[in-house]
Amino acid sequence: MATKLPKVPVVIVGMGWVGGIIASELTKAGISVVGLERGKSRDTQDYYHVHDELRYASRYELMQDLSKETVSFRNTMKMRALPMRTYGSFLLGEGLGGAGVHWNGQYYRFLPYDFEIYSKTVERYGKKKIPENMTIRDWGITYEELEPYFVKYEQMAGISGETELPPNIGKMSKPFATGPMKKSPGMKLFEDAAKKLGYHPYVIPSANLSEPYKNPDGVERAPCQYCGYCERFGCEYGAKADPVVTVLPVAKQTGKLDLRMHSNVTQIIHDGKKATGVTYVHTPTGEEYTQPADIVILAGYLFTNVRLLLLSKLGKPYNPETDTGAVGRNYAYQVNGASTSAFYEDREFNLAMGAGALGSSIDDFNGDNFDHSDLKFLHGANIRFTQTGLRPIQYQPVPAGTPKWGAEFKKATIHNSNRVLSVAGQGASMPNRYHYLDLDPEYKDAFGQPLIRMTFDFEDQDRELVKFIAQKTKEIADQMGGTKTEIHDSIKQYNIVPYQSTHNTGGTIMGSDPKTSVVNNYLQMWDAENVFICGASNFPHNSGYNPTATVGALAYRTAEGVQKYLDKGGSLV
Amino acid sequence: MANDKPNQPQDESRRRFLKYSGTALGGVVLGGVIGGLVGSNLKQTEKETAPEPGKSGTAPENKDYNQALMFFNQDQFLTAEAAAERLFPKDDLGPGAKELGVAFFIDHQMASAFGTNARDYMQPPYYKAEATQGYQLVFKRRELIALGLDAMNQYSNTKYQKPFVEIAPEEQDAVLTAFETDKTEIKDVPSSNFFAMFLNLTLEGAYADPLYGGNRNMAGWKMRNFPGNQMSYTDYIEKEEFVKLEPLSLHDHLELG
Ligand SMILES: Cc1cc2nc3c(=O)[nH]c(=O)nc-3n(C[C@H](O)[C@H](O)[C@H](O)COP(=O)(O)OP(=O)(O)OC[C@H]3O[C@@H](n4cnc5c(N)ncnc54)[C@H](O)[C@@H]3O)c2cc1C
Numbered sequence: 118m119a120t121k122l123p124k125v126p127v128v129i130v131g132m133g134w135v136g137g138i139i140a141s142e143l144t145k146a147g148i149s150v151v152g153l154e155r156g157k158s159r160d161t162q163d164y165y166h167v168h169d170e171l172r173y174a175s176r177y178e179l180m181q182d183l184s185k186e187t188v189s190f191r192n193t194m195k196m197r198a199l200p201m202r203t204y205g206s207f208l209l210g211e212g213l214g215g216a217g218v219h220w221n222g223q224y225y226r227f228l229p230y231d232f233e234i235y236s237k238t239v240e241r242y243g244k245k246k247i248p249e250n251m252t253i254r255d256w257g258i259t260y261e262e263l264e265p266y267f268v269k270y271e272q273m274a275g276i277s278g279e280t281e282l283p284p285n286i287g288k289m290s291k292p293f294a295t296g297p298m299k300k301s302p303g304m305k306l307f308e309d310a311a312k313k314l315g316y317h318p319y320v321i322p323s324a325n326l327s328e329p330y331k332n333p334d335g336v337e338r339a340p341c342q343y344c345g346y347c348e349r350f351g352c353e354y355g356a357k358a359d360p361v362v363t364v365l366p367v368a369k370q371t372g373k374l375d376l377r378m379h380s381n382v383t384q385i386i387h388d389g390k391k392a393t394g395v396t397y398v399h400t401p402t403g404e405e406y407t408q409p410a411d412i413v414i415l416a417g418y419l420f421t422n423v424r425l426l427l428l429s430k431l432g433k434p435y436n437p438e439t440d441t442g443a444v445g446r447n448y449a450y451q452v453n454g455a456s457t458s459a460f461y462e463d464r465e466f467n468l469a470m471g472a473g474a475l476g477s478s479i480d481d482f483n484g485d486n487f488d489h490s491d492l493k494f495l496h497g498a499n500i501r502f503t504q505t506g507l508r509p510i511q512y513q514p515v516p517a518g519t520p521k522w523g524a525e526f527k528k529a530t531i532h533n534s535n536r537v538l539s540v541a542g543q544g545a546s547m548p549n550r551y552h553y554l555d556l557d558p559e560y561k562d563a564f565g566q567p568l569i570r571m572t573f574d575f576e577d578q579d580r581e582l583v584k585f586i587a588q589k590t591k592e593i594a595d596q597m598g599g600t601k602t603e604i605h606d607s608i609k610q611y612n613i614v615p616y617q618s619t620h621n622t623g624g625t626i627m628g629s630d631p632k633t634s635v636v637n638n639y640l641q642m643w644d645a646e647n648v649f650i651c652g653a654s655n656f657p658h659n660s661g662y663n664p665t666a667t668v669g670a671l672a673y674r675t676a677e678g679v680q681k682y683l684d685k686g687g688s689l690v
Numbered sequence: 691m692a693n694d695k696p697n698q699p700q701d702e703s704r705r706r707f708l709k710y711s712g713t714a715l716g717g718v719v720l721g722g723v724i725g726g727l728v729g730s731n732l733k734q735t736e737k738e739t740a741p742e743p744g745k746s747g748t749a750p751e752n753k754d755y756n757q758a759l760m761f762f763n764q765d766q767f768l769t770a771e772a773a774a775e776r777l778f779p780k781d782d783l784g785p786g787a788k789e790l791g792v793a794f795f796i797d798h799q800m801a802s803a804f805g806t807n808a809r810d811y812m813q814p815p816y817y818k819a820e821a822t823q824g825y826q827l828v829f830k831r832r833e834l835i836a837l838g839l840d841a842m843n844q845y846s847n848t849k850y851q852k853p854f855v856e857i858a859p860e861e862q863d864a865v866l867t868a869f870e871t872d873k874t875e876i877k878d879v880p881s882s883n884f885f886a887m888f889l890n891l892t893l894e895g896a897y898a899d900p901l902y903g904g905n906r907n908m909a910g911w912k913m914r915n916f917p918g919n920q921m922s923y924t925d926y927i928e929k930e931e932f933v934k935l936e937p938l939s940l941h942d943h944l945e946l947g
């Protein structure tokens with residue numbers, strides 16, 4: 118039997134960006150919080166020997182141990198889902214700070230269009246423009262309403278960026294906390310080419326600090342060293358904003374955060390109307406505990422957020438056949454695959470150097486910043502050149518037609534290792550009635566509970582988007598002064614084997630309709646008013662951007678909602 | 691230690707880092723790392739004057755006791771070495787897989803958690819998968835690599851009446867191609883799966899930090915002008931010209947007790 122612990126005001130499941138931000142905001146307001154994290158503790162000293170491509174990038178040292186829990190996957194409802202046995206398409210966080218420790222730090226606020234995608238699409242193109250089964254919808258919150266929360270995240274994390282930003286993205290009420298990152302020669306080539314074509318390039322806003330910064334909580338951090346070991350690695354300088362060097366120390370300093378590591382939450386306890394707490398297993402001892410709480414907050418990334426609701430039978434599971442219910446609805450991803458490589462016979466670049474968020478990009482073909490009347494897709498992509506640090510195991514650049522091994526292969530990879538610049542699109546992913554998450558009927562985790570099952574594929578929308586965006590990447594790359602360019606412009610089925618991005622979205626989506634969304638715009642659950650759920654699981658679709666800016670803003674919004682709820686109770690909308 | 695090397699980039703870059711960070715060291719550093727780095731920097735400086743520990747009376751110069759087998763048998767090792775050399779051959783640019791120690795790397799990896807799929811989901815049931823669903827066999831990496839190497843020898847013995855290590859390079863290439871394209875007609879061996887994994891391991895062995903037994907003397911990195919792991923590129927990131935740096939390995943960052 119589980120040991121019952123004394124009741125607390127707030128319990129949070131997961132101590133990544135979302136858990137960390139909410140814990141920090143609540144404890145600063147004097148509220149006691151228990152933070153449950155299934156993984157181990159971490160701090161910056163753990164990264165003094167982090168510049169190890171094999172261990173961290175190829176063997177996934179910092180990611181969730183799949184032997185204990187994974188995701189099962191199928192392309193369509195007709196297929197049998199099989200477990201993702203080894204890493205590929207996306208990498209899951211585990212341990213203090215979650216994936217926030219090994220992210221890149223590319224920071225993009227979603228576009229105003231994203232939050233009202235349905236209304237704005239219908240307004241400009243009519244209802245017919247939306248293909249059958251594409252379940253886009255307004256988010257129940259506008260960009261303007263979310264704007265102040267973006268600012269909070271930016272000031273906390275010290276987001277670096279330009280003061281003058283292009284007119285085709287959301288307006289900012291306050292400039293970024295620090296100036297832009299340094300510009301590498303590749304970035305200059307990209308920006309010059311884009312400008313020549315009449316586009317609006319800007320330096321990617323970055324959570325790798327461009328200069329020393331002290332945030333409003335008094336946290337001081339050192340600047341980024343462009344060390345080239347960022348994506349998939351922890352930062353030994355604390356220069357990359359992550360929860361462990363920003364929000365968590367603030368929460369700890371209040372004395373109000375009771376942080377429990379190795380605590381894997383397995384169940385939300387509830388009476389059908391309200392939650393009364395959670396059950397968790399302390400993994401080093403195998404002891405089971407129940408933690409009663411006035412408020413339960415799910416911050417365990419979308420797979421955990423959805424899975425815990427379904428395992429605990431809280432909320433209405435989504436049924437794609439009848440198009441009813443909410444939990445598991447609108448799973449979406451990121452549509453990559455449109456890119457052009459420029460080869461340079463006459464010069465080499467310092468491509469081993471870089472930072473997770475170093476680069477320049479344009480939004481001229483993102484959102485609805487261009488006319489879709491004659492196009493067979495909606496939304497678009499942020500088009501970018503990034504310089505994140507290219508490492509020799511995972512980066513084998515060769516021109517098309519090169520053999521895959523042997524003398525010629527070796528020569529080509531060595532010759533080209535510092536001679537290729539790539540312009541790529543990060544495409545938006547539109548939801549579809551038949552893309553969703555539910556519980557796997559067969560496969561179980563280490564505790565004997567069903568795995569989460571993903572049903573997802575690329576549709577015509579995605580293939581058309583990639584074809585179009587690829588042409589734009591070529592147009593830019595052709596202007597960048599290379600010797601030749603090579604375009605990549607097609608995607609087929611979604612395949613879980615190659616890495617694409619850890620930008621999984623949906624499943625506990627926000628909205629204004631309690632029947633088809635899981636949470637309201639305070640991220641409060643419609644079906645249980647003292648449960649708050651936050652993360653990219655709240656996104657009804659995914660934009661042509663990385664998600665964490667918007668996740669961070671929603672986390673600040675959640676923290677405010679929780680405080681309101683503690684004051685007044687009831688539904689906040 | 692890095693300190694006895696002619697170039698001392700680590701210590702240099704730590705100093706440079708401190709200069710660039712420009713953060714008041716006495717200030718509140720709630721989340722930062724500065725304390726830790728300064729600490730280790732100071733320790734480093736103390737050590738510069740102290741005698742090198744463990745330097746004298748150790749191994750005879752060119753003998754590397756790490757070059758021994760943890761998993762392969764002798765035949766498998768020699769086959770792996772010869773096969774890897776064909777995938778990544780010595781040429782005028784520099785050493786091939788053999789000289790880089792790739793076969794030792796693969797052997798050591800097969801003995802590690804990776805070889806035994808320790809962090810993979812290995813629970814049953816196992817079903818035939820669509821290509822989009824990835825690897826779905828109960829067979830572990832180390833089992834696949836050993837089986838594949840044995841099968842290459844078997845194939846070579848049947849076709850050329852000689853083991854893989856004794857046939858001509860072009861013949862070795864033909865064997866590898868047969869495995870790559872599933873044309874071996876050896877039943878019960880998933881040849882192309884084996885080949886893909888072996889190729890991947892070969893490249894890892896050429897370019898992983900030398901601590902894992904491959905990339906001997908960082909020669910893999912040197913061929914590519916890859917600087918290994920440096921502390922900071924702040925001074926170089928904006929430079930138009932290519933900057934060539936002597937690579938550093940994780941060994942260079944270790945403070946020995
Ligand atoms: C390699 C990589 C690069 C990325 N780059 C970018 C980028 O450049 N820009 C960007 O915007 N985003 C990026 N992301 C995405 C970004 O990391 C995530 O959006 C962000 O970390 C999500 O925060 P979160 O708190 O929702 O989830 P997480 O950070 O995943 O944290 C969830 C935490 O909950 C814990 N947990 C889960 N289940 C349980 C349970 N049952 N019990 C207890 N604890 C549990 C987990 O262990 C984890 O620590 C990247 C991700 C990866 C992997």
Ligand code: SF4
Binds near residue numbers: 345348471472
């Ligand atoms: S690139 Fe910058 S932010 Fe990223 S790990 Fe290196 S120093 Fe840290």
